[in-house]
Amino acid sequence: xxxxxxxxxxxxxxxxxxxxxPVTLGGKEIKAGAYALVSIPEKDRWTILLNSDTSxxxxxxxxxxxxxxxxLFTVQVQKAERFYESLSFTLDITxxxxxxxxxxxxxxxxxxxxxxxxxxxxxKINQALAKNPNDADNLSYAAYYLNMNI
Numbered sequence: 001x002x003x004x005x006x007x008x009x010x011x012x013x014x015x016x017x018x019x020x021x022p023v024t025l026g027g028k029e030i031k032a033g034a035y036a037l038v039s040i041p042e043k044d045r046w047t048i049l050l051n052s053d054t055s056x057x058x059x060x061x062x063x064x065x066x067x068x069x070x071x072l073f074t075v076q077v078q079k080a081e082r083f084y085e086s087l088s089f090t091l092d093i094t095x096x097x098x099x100x101x102x103x104x105x106x107x108x109x110x111x112x113x114x115x116x117x118x119x120x121x122x123x124k125i126n127q128a129l130a131k132n133p134n135d136a137d138n139l140s141y142a143a144y145y146l147n148m149n150i
Contacts, residue, residue, distance in 0.1 A: 001041055008058040009039045009102065010087060016054050017100075024114035025050065026073025035070060039102075045074045046109045073111070080108040096121075096149060121145060 001007055008014045014036040023030050026048065036054045040047040050071040056063045084103040092099045098113035125142045132138060 003042050006061040006064055007039050007041060009037045014054060014058045025071050028071045030070055044077050047074050075109045075111050078108045080106050
């Protein structure tokens with residue numbers, strides 16, 4: 001992949017990310033939905049772009065429409081801890097958020113997908129405890145969740 005060129009971050013049709021709730025990427029809130037994952041690789045950093053138009057292949061830069069772009073941010077390149085024979089995507093769950101890793105050959109980039117999962121869980125816990133503050137099951141579930149996540 002040549003440096004400095006728009007890339008569909010995959011082969012064939014564009015790679016997509018889909019969210020069932022809003023997330024925050026690169027400091028920008030992204031609505032629930034499906035998005036094309038596009039990048040501009042450089043030797044020391046990649047520019048990551050999300051685009052709401054998932055119908056294009058984005059194999060040619062002229063296909064890309066910046067008017068449907070929903071996020072643009074940069075991530076630093078790291079030397080991969082192992083060799084990746086083919087392009088690989090790994091999603092790790094970390095404290096109610098996600099970490100997306102993209103590895104290829106000796107190169108690794110990653111970025112965090114911030115969710116509101118913890119906030120939503122705490123709201124549900126507070127609602128359940130307000131409704132029935134002495135329910136042993138609710139207290140047990142709340143204690144377990146808080147012990148594991150806070």
